[in-house]
Amino acid sequence: MKRRNFIKTTGLSAGILALTPKDLLATIFQEPAFKLKILRGDVGIFSEKGGTIGFHLSKEGFTVIDSQFPDQSKHLITELRKKSELPFQLLINTHHHGDHTGGNISFKDIAGHVVGHENCLINYKRVAEQSKTVDKQLFQDITFKDGWKHKTGKEHIRAYYFGAAHTNGDAVIHFEHANIAHMGDLLFNQMHPFIDRSAGASIKSWLTVLAKIRTTFDKNTLFIFGHATDPEKVTGSKEDILAFEDYLQKLLDFVDAEIKSGKPKEDIIKNKDVPGISWKAAGAERSITAAYDELTSK
Numbered sequence: 001m002k003r004r005n006f007i008k009t010t011g012l013s014a015g016i017l018a019l020t021p022k023d024l025l026a027t028i029f030q031e032p033a034f035k036l037k038i039l040r041g042d043v044g045i046f047s048e049k050g051g052t053i054g055f056h057l058s059k060e061g062f063t064v065i066d067s068q069f070p071d072q073s074k075h076l077i078t079e080l081r082k083k084s085e086l087p088f089q090l091l092i093n094t095h096h097h098g099d100h101t102g103g104n105i106s107f108k109d110i111a112g113h114v115v116g117h118e119n120c121l122i123n124y125k126r127v128a129e130q131s132k133t134v135d136k137q138l139f140q141d142i143t144f145k146d147g148w149k150h151k152t153g154k155e156h157i158r159a160y161y162f163g164a165a166h167t168n169g170d171a172v173i174h175f176e177h178a179n180i181a182h183m184g185d186l187l188f189n190q191m192h193p194f195i196d197r198s199a200g201a202s203i204k205s206w207l208t209v210l211a212k213i214r215t216t217f218d219k220n221t222l223f224i225f226g227h228a229t230d231p232e233k234v235t236g237s238k239e240d241i242l243a244f245e246d247y248l249q250k251l252l253d254f255v256d257a258e259i260k261s262g263k264p265k266e267d268i269i270k271n272k273d274v275p276g277i278s279w280k281a282a283g284a285e286r287s288i289t290a291a292y293d294e295l296t297s298k
Contacts, residue, residue: 034075035231039222042155043178045234046079048072050099051226052234054182055080056175058153061089064107065173065182065224066100070136073103077110089152090115092159093140094184094226095170096124096199104138115148116140117161119169123199144171160216162209166193168200172213174221181217182224186210187244189228189236192274192283195290203248203294210245214238229281250276255291265292 034048046053050068053076062080067073077088091107093100093116101124104114116124121140128134142148148159156176161169166185173182185193186209195201217223219238228234251274258268269289272282 034072034079036076036079039180039224039235040178043175043180045224046072046076047231047234048075050102051094051097051185052182052224054173054180054224056152056155056157056178057084057086058155059086060152061087061112063090063092063150063152063155063157064088064111065092066094066184066226067091067103067107068099069102070106071103073106076103077106087112089113090150090157091138092116092157092171092173093120093124094173094182094186095167096120096127097167097185097194097196098127100184100226101137105136108138111138113142114138114140115142115144115150115159117159117169117171118143118145119167119200120171121169123167123169160213162212162216163205164200164202165206165209166201167196168202170209174217178222179218179220180222180224181213183213183226185226186213187223187225187236187241189225189230189233189240189244190279191227191229191281192279192287195287195294197290197293201290203252203291207245207248210241210248214241229279247274247277247279250274251287251291252295255288256295259292259295265289265296268292 036044036046038044042057044055048068049072051066053068054065056063088107088111091111091114121143124139128137144159146161150157154177158174158176160172170184170186195203223236225234254275269285271284271288273284
């Protein structure tokens with residue numbers, strides 16, 4: 001055995017032998033909880049706990065889309081720092097939910113600006129004030145109404161707002177050169193979505209928003225989704241958008257028919273599936289409840 005390999009092997013063995021049986025098993029089977037993946041060029045995604053994070057590196061610095069939670073955002077920052085010591089220019093939030101903004105605080109004093117839709121900021125501040133966690137947040141200092149643009153290196157970043165959907169402040173962030181669009185929670189891939197009516201969500205408008213996304217971007221656009229049942233399917237194509245549109249339409253049609261048949265709410269929301277949808281994920285009752293409330297609201 002070569003000396004270098006011997007030292008490496010014996011050093012590792014000594015360390016393992018010092019562990020308890022429980023710690024030994026944990027060490028042998030432990031894998032990083034997070035995953036960082038480059039998609040195209042200098043655009044990639046980071047997954048661990050919460051909504052999928054997107055990132056881009058130019059010769060001027062990093063742009064990050066969403067931040068998951070504090071621990072996860074620290075893991076992201078550590079991993080990106082291994083790639084470059086360039087500054088974090090921008091942190092952009094697709095919307096205000098905690099699994100997309102909880103880690104914003106990790107970018108305090110290191111991100112040049114935090115960007116989001118104007119309703120994202122309103123919702124974010126409201127929720128933080130209600131939970132008395134304002135001191136644990138990093139709010140947007142740049143907001144937009146209909147859209148926003150920024151150039152970094154060769155990349156042009158453009159934010160779109162198409163209307164109320166998952167909330168009333170969801171934005172799509174497009175890396176034009178790479179042709180990658182981060183949709184945030186505008187798409188839950190093969191999952192029953194969270195429909196936040198307290199933040200202005202609208203299923204009917206969501207359908208319109210998804211149709212606008214399909215006509216705005218081309219057939220080669222790679223989409224990043226906020227969540228997916230399969231961790232390998234947090235990216236996809238227009239076919240996935242069409243499938244989610246179909247889900248939302250079937251959801252509305254089913255609940256509307258149940259209401260018109262005279263069934264009470266408590267019976268309607270007992271359903272564990274939406275007819276015509278074969279997704280294995282749990283949580284249909286949550287979506288059905290939101291659809292019922294939307295269809296019966298005045």
